[in-house]
Amino acid sequence: MSKPRILLARAVFPEVVDKLRQVAEVQTNPDDAVWSQAELIERLQGKQGVFTTGGDRIDAAVLKACPDLRICANMAVGYNNFDVPAMTAAGVVATNAPDVLTETTADLGFALLMATARRLAESEHYLRAGQWTKWSYDMFAGSDIHGSTLGILGMGRIGQAIARRGAHGFGMRVIYHNRSRLSPELEAQCRAQYVSKSDLLAQSDHLILVLPYSAESHHAVGAAELAQMKSSATLVNIARGGIVDDAALAQALKNRTIAAAGLDVFEEEPKVHPGLLEVPNVVLTPHIGSASLPTRKAMAHLAADNLVAFFTGRPLLTPLNPDPR
Ligand code: DGY
Numbered sequence: 001m002s003k004p005r006i007l008l009a010r011a012v013f014p015e016v017v018d019k020l021r022q023v024a025e026v027q028t029n030p031d032d033a034v035w036s037q038a039e040l041i042e043r044l045q046g047k048q049g050v051f052t053t054g055g056d057r058i059d060a061a062v063l064k065a066c067p068d069l070r071i072c073a074n075m076a077v078g079y080n081n082f083d084v085p086a087m088t089a090a091g092v093v094a095t096n097a098p099d100v101l102t103e104t105t106a107d108l109g110f111a112l113l114m115a116t117a118r119r120l121a122e123s124e125h126y127l128r129a130g131q132w133t134k135w136s137y138d139m140f141a142g143s144d145i146h147g148s149t150l151g152i153l154g155m156g157r158i159g160q161a162i163a164r165r166g167a168h169g170f171g172m173r174v175i176y177h178n179r180s181r182l183s184p185e186l187e188a189q190c191r192a193q194y195v196s197k198s199d200l201l202a203q204s205d206h207l208i209l210v211l212p213y214s215a216e217s218h219h220a221v222g223a224a225e226l227a228q229m230k231s232s233a234t235l236v237n238i239a240r241g242g243i244v245d246d247a248a249l250a251q252a253l254k255n256r257t258i259a260a261a262g263l264d265v266f267e268e269e270p271k272v273h274p275g276l277l278e279v280p281n282v283v284l285t286p287h288i289g290s291a292s293l294p295t296r297k298a299m300a301h302l303a304a305d306n307l308v309a310f311f312t313g314r315p316l317l318t319p320l321n322p323d324p325r
Contacts, residue, residue, distance in 0.1 A: 004311045006049040009040060009056040012075070016300045023311045024049065041065045049307050054078055058094075060086040071310045075303040076290075077101055077158075078240060080213040084321055094320040095306035099157065100298035101290040106161030108289045109208050109238045112262035113150075116234045117206060118142045119260070121283040143205060143232055143259065145170050151204025152176040152192070153220065154211025154239060160190050162208055167191035175200055178211075201228040206236065213240035223248040229258050236262040238289045241269050250275025253282055264289050 006024040008017065011032035020026045027043065029035075034055065035043065044050060044066040052058065054076035063069065063086055071093040072082060079096045087094045115121060123140040126132060150166040152159045155178035166172035167190060174192040177200040181187075187194065195203065207229065211217050221235070222245035229235070235258055237244050246267045252258050253276070260281040266272050269287060276282055290299060302317060309316050316323055 004048040005046055006051065006307060006311075007043055007047045008051045009035065010051075010053045012051065012300050013297060016297075016304045019301070019304050020051070020307060023308050037062065044069060049073070049311065051075065051303055051307060052081065054081055057081045058087065058092075059083040060090075063087065063090045063092060071095070071307060073303040073306040075299050077105075078212060079320060080240060082320070088321040091324040093310060093316065093323055095303070095316055095318050096320055097299040097302040098318055100302055101295050102157045102161050104292045104295040105158050105238060105289040106165060108264065108285075108291075109158070109162050109210065109236060110165050112236045112238065112264060112283060112285065113206055113208060113234065114145055115283045116236060116260045116262035117145050119281075122280050125280075143234065145172070145206065147171055148205035149173045149175060149203055151200045151207040153197070153200060153207065153209050154178060155182055155190075155192070156210065156212075158238075159208075159210040160186065160192075162210065163190035163192045175203060197225075198228060201225055202230070204233060205230065206234045208236045209239045209243055211239055211243060213242050217243050219243070219245045221245065221249070223251070226252040226257055231257060231259065233258045234260045234262065238264045241265045241267040246273040246276060249273075250279060253279040256281075 004024045006020055006026050008026060008028045010029055017026060017028060037057065040056065041062055046068055048068055049071045050069065052072055052074050058072045060083055069092055073095045074082060075097055077096055077098045082094050084094050119140045119142045150172040152163055155176045159176065163174045167174045174190060175195045176192050177195060177197045181194045209221065220243050226248060249261060250273055253261055262283040264285045265287055272284060276284065290296060306317050
């Protein structure tokens with residue numbers, strides 16, 4: 001029997017390519033090019049599986065043009081690049097890469113929060129620019145993290161990991177808002193209190209966004225929400241671009257309606273709204289939430305293991321829709 005054919009939409013660790021080669025013929029993307037939809041469709045012809053990252057969109061048009069496709073394995077926990085209902089209707093399996101990145105992403109959320117509140121990027125640029133000539137009493141004075149109120153919008157696994165860091169590590173009061181409330185046991189573990197979205201916006205000294213992107217969460221934080229926040233507040237987005245209205249945020253940072261922001265994700269990434277590049281009170285990172293080497297390897301292996309499981313007739317590890325086999 002001939003081997004199935006798998007496309008790797010982006011470059012990945014060589015050991016992961018080797019793993020896939022044991023069960024399939026693999027076409028790689030050695031230049032790590034970001035293909036247009038037409039290029040992706042062209043390369044998917046005759047392929048039964050595809051290994052994607054969060055930027056590779058699989059929608060109804062791709063599915064229609066690629067009738068051989070049977071499984072799409074995403075090397076990301078977020079899967080807003082997949083049209084899962086269309087995949088289910090077409091009998092195509094979707095998998096993602098949850099859990100393995102929870103703690104690493106929570107670490108980055110906290111790193112961004114601390115860098116933002118304590119103005120690390122701004123002060124480092126000042127030093128590198130040779131502007132530091134003397135110590136002064138209020139130079140780069142930011143806001144405290146310990147003892148402050150940490151707000152979390154979206155309380156899934158990563159939100160809970162951030163809550164534990166804040167409550168147990170920094171003695172923060174943790175409040176959260178989520179579509180569904182956590183069980184009393186989980187609330188106690190995270191030492192987190194459920195509040196309405198408007199209370200979350202009004203009471204947080206530091207607000208971290210960790211909710212999935214969907215039509216519902218599009219611009220969940222826009223001009224109206226920013227106006228409800230404290231003028232001393234910091235905002236951190238490690239979730240997805242599009243959850244924050246970047247233009248409204250740039251304006252709020254410019255007008256100091258809020259104190260500062262830390263952003264790992266952007267509406268048009270890798271393009272960044274020019275207004276965000278102009279203001280000093282924002283820390284910007286290029287979507288590195290899960291980017292520790294062990295975690296990126298674990299994510300890549302999990303995506304590959306789903307493909308291997310599918311093509312060797314074993315149960316999928318992290319399916320997002322029913323398995324039609
Ligand atoms: C995810 O897993 O969704 C991340 O954003 C990818 O790094």
